[in-house]
Amino acid sequence: MxxxxxxxxxxxxxxxxxxxxxxxxxxxxxxxxxxxxxxxxxxxxxxxxxxxxxxxxxxxxxxxxxxxxxxxxxxxxxxxxxxxxxxxxxxxxxxxxDAPKNDFPLKAGPAPVALIGGGIGITPLVSMAAELKAAQRPFRIAYAARARADLAFLPEIESLCEGQQTIQIDAETGRFFDVEGLFRTLAPSTVVYMCGPKPMLKSGMEALRALGWPRDRLSFELFYS
Structure with missing residues (x-):
């Protein structure tokens, strides 16, 4: 009940x-x-x-x-x-x-954060960005979607990131988001949170292994309808 x-x-x-x-x-x-x-x-x-x-x-x-x-x-x-x-x-x-429950917590600490979302999987990451900004902790958002109709909370993301967010529309670029390419631009101390469809999260795990990163640098949540 x-x-x-x-x-x-x-x-x-x-x-x-x-x-x-x-x-x-x-x-x-x-x-x-x-x-x-x-x-x-x-x-x-x-x-x-x-x-x-x-x-x-x-x-x-x-x-x-x-x-x-x-x-x-x-x-x-x-x-x-x-x-x-x-x-x-x-x-x-x-x-x-039911009362709110958290299976995808934002870990405390001073390390910079990368938030990577796919489609409606951006929703928990928006809350993380708001909390990080309130704490004056450095972060960046990368947001990928198949089409513009799959983008949510875009004005809020632009405000939180002060225009420095990365947005990719697969249908307009003709390619999927390059997760490993993004990982390669991150500082060694950066921790990563991903939420999106299964192919995106699979790419994140493959990039993690390819770069030899420790498993605890990446937290993720699968989005499904």
Whole structure:
């Protein structure tokens, strides 16, 4: 049984495929706080639990107790049905969810950070960037997508990175993102967080081995619909 009783407070179409969904407490109970990388497990009727990363997109939000939760959901018409249900929500609809949980934590320390996202897998990395900026810890974002319709939270990323982000659209460049090439530009002390589809994460692991990096330099989370 879901432990949080939420209500849809606002909706915004990021692209034709990606929807920003804002959820507030439906019963006035304060929302549990969460660290960067955390997700919300939503109880989707007739489908089952579905996990969606929680997004904080400013340093101020990263330091404040949440008054609402923000999710970014990409529509997958061939998926299991969770994203279709989420995209059919209207303002005022009720949503049940479990308290936030974090399986993809941002490790403490002074080391610089590289955040590499693929498609909607950028969502936990946006929260990490906001937390890193609040802590004045150096970071960079590289964001790859098959098409522009797969880019989410781009204005927030540009603001957090002050225009220094790396964006690649595979359909426009005619090639996949060069993960190993990016790794080769990083300082030896940099730690890497990746979230995206399986081929991107596989490329990350292959690059890690090719460069002889220790395994603990790379943390990753697989995105799936």
């Amino acid at each position: 879901a432990s949080l009783n939420l209500i849809v407070s606002a909706l915004h179409s990021e692209t034709p495929l990606i929807r920003r969904i804002m959820l507030a407490s439906a019963d006035g109970v304060p929302l549990p706080n969460f660290p960067a990388g955390a997700h919300l497990t939503v109880a989707v009727p007739d489908v089952g639990p579905r996990k969606y990363s929680l997004v904080r997109s400013t340093p101020e939000a990263a330091q404040a107790h949440p008054t609402h939760y923000t999710l970014g959901v990409r529509l997958d018409v061939d998926g299991g049905g969770g994203s279709r249900w989420m995209h059919a929500l209207s303002v005022g609809d009720r949503v049940g969810a």
